[in-house]
Amino acid sequence: MDFGKNKIECSKLKQKKSKRKVKITFANHLATSQNRGLFSLRFPGASSLPGFQKIMSSQSANEDCLGWAARDPSGVLSPYKFSRRAVGDDDVHIKITYCGVCYADVVWTRNKHNDSKYPVVPGHEIAGIVEKVGSKVQGFSVGDRVGVGTYVNSCRNCEHCNDRLENFCGKGVYTFNGVDADGTVTKGGYSSYIVIHERYCFKIPKDYPLASAAPLLCAGISVYAPMMRHNMNEPGKSLGVIGLGGLGHMAVKFGKAFGLNVTVFSTSMSKKEEALNVLGADKFVVSSDQEQMKASANSVDFIVDTASGDHPFDAYLSLLKKFGVLVLVGFxxxxxxSPASLLLGAKTVSGSVTGGTKQIQEMINFCATKKIYPNIEVIPIQYANEALERLINRDVKHRFVIDIENTLKEE
Amino acid sequence: MDFGKNKIECSKLKQKKSKRKVKITFANHLATSQNRGLFSLRFPGASSLPGFQKIMSSQSANEDCLGWAARDPSGVLSPYKFSRRAVGDDDVHIKITYCGVCYADVVWTRNKHNDSKYPVVPGHEIAGIVEKVGSKVQGFSVGDRVGVGTYVNSCRNCEHCNDRLENFCGKGVYTFNGVDADGTVTKGGYSSYIVIHERYCFKIPKDYPLASAAPLLCAGISVYAPMMRHNMNEPGKSLGVIGLGGLGHMAVKFGKAFGLNVTVFSTSMSKKEEALNVLGADKFVVSSDQEQMKASANSVDFIVDTASGDHPFDAYLSLLKKFGVLVLVGFxxxxxxSPASLLLGAKTVSGSVTGGTKQIQEMINFCATKKIYPNIEVIPIQYANEALERLINRDVKHRFVIDIENTLKEE
Structure with a gap:
């Protein structure tokens, strides 16, 4: 996950490989998606790494994992059988029960970065039950309720890994469409089971519904990590949230759990009822209404900005009090x-993607303790293609979760 | 100093008042100045406040203060006699011995914001000796060595003032070209004496040269404040400094005093000798050399960016390690x-202007303890016009300081 390096490689790759047909095909999706860039950032350019050819020929005959995969840039998902590695000494074998639907799934099933390694089995918000453990596994036992997030490997030996900030490791491996250390292309949670090193596996507390746990593994940690990093957990402080998608709605919930006064800023008045009555925000401001925005100037200590569409940063920075922090998690x-927007008031703009394994577990435990649950719509795997379309059209409140256990069956 | 509000008012004012002639006259200065915007930000739009007419008529006949003032947008300075208020109960009367030359002096003598209230007596890096004190003054005695910085008043009763962060006070008054609470237009340090409330006066430790103290009051605090706010004082960490003007060279000196490993990034190889041997930086990188920049990727914890010319932020953000902070003090x-430049590595861009009174005194004391002295070129007041020209042309290493005491005389 040497994002910076890979990003550059990815860009180069795009220039070389992009085909007019593909670009035209997906122009509409790119234009309409709220989260179009966020996940492109998290999973950049793995196709520039070695191993693709090797993997295609290294698939063993033991195709006992059932998934749904996209075969080409149309992105259409359909049943697909494939192999996963045998359970190693440090591995856990997880029977997947639920998988959240994230915009990353759109990005790689539809080859938006020109680096998709088909067949692509998407999904990196995974919840399930441990069915087997390797001989050296210490943290998990058969029957444990667990989760897997956006990455499944890292070097485990660099400064970042030693700090349990594996998300910054230069050898990190994404949960799907990544190239693992053994050269295989990773396949995600739209599948019956997964095998991973126990380090990248998280315990789900016993009373926490597995379906609700799934979105925590990406959407949850994506906002929790920067909120903690920037001390947005001080009761009585004020938080602004821009965007009410998978990430934004979790920011509102965390904000309220931290004892913050939460204002939702939205371009659309239609979100008001949802923001105040469903999510429990304290205040709602229509960001296109200059009077409302002016009245909110210098009013919040923090902003979590989940909007990925282009938006006026000067206007949002004006909402911050002195020393205020806007964290960008959208793309x-x-x-x-204007420099004035930062200098006056000594304000800060910061960015963040995902979090380290230590903090992911901490966030899950916090959600269980505080009874914070993502708003989910549980769907059958057969609805996955329509779900991705709806996600592109922002027609979801607030996270689809696929009921893998009960609907992913051999036909 | 409600910068935000005033900035808006200032912009409006510009639209109303700007004259083609003035714009053309100063286009060259605007284009060539490294610091053209920094001080425009610190002293915005005071002319939109009430009081200008009142002041012009309120000048008393007791014109015992000798200064040098600009009379019109030509900015040419020449001797000028004016009155200052009588010493109030909480006031100190300071005989000015030195005054630093800051880009703000160019901005308001030449009416670059169309808000100059002529005659303009510039100067907000003031050092001198207390000659009189009011009956209630507690912190100063006659004979004390003192300094005055960029502001001379504030409400002293708001949350910002109560936190000794008067620089954020909505009723702050700039040291020159500001409108004070009594309606008078403030006049700066290119003058024989000044009268101010003791709160905005700072003690200069006895062994610290007054000429060296002057630039601390603006250039010094402008970089010290954000460096402290962002924990850039942890020994062993690494600091990048962009720009080697009045602010940049102080950032290098503070960085070394804090025990940081300091790299200077400059567009010009000609600065290398100066950066390494004069200022004591550890490393020098030519920022236009892509190979050098690439080799410096992810290498510094912090950056103090003093450059006011437009420059590529993506390139500089790539220099930061994960969680790295770039503080913008230029304009x-x-x-x-790109969002990627922030999100990858969870990096931060922050801004800052000046500092509060508590921290200004702390910074002065720190400089005295650590024997940190700005690099100055002491000049006579008669050289002021040429000095401002040289400042515009970046031809100064690193701060002009006017010897007021010995050269400002009645002719």
Missing amino acids: PSEVKF | PSEVKF
């Missing part, structure tokens, strides 16, 4: 503002 | 970068 095409 | 025309 607009660019960030642009 | 380019805009700040623009």
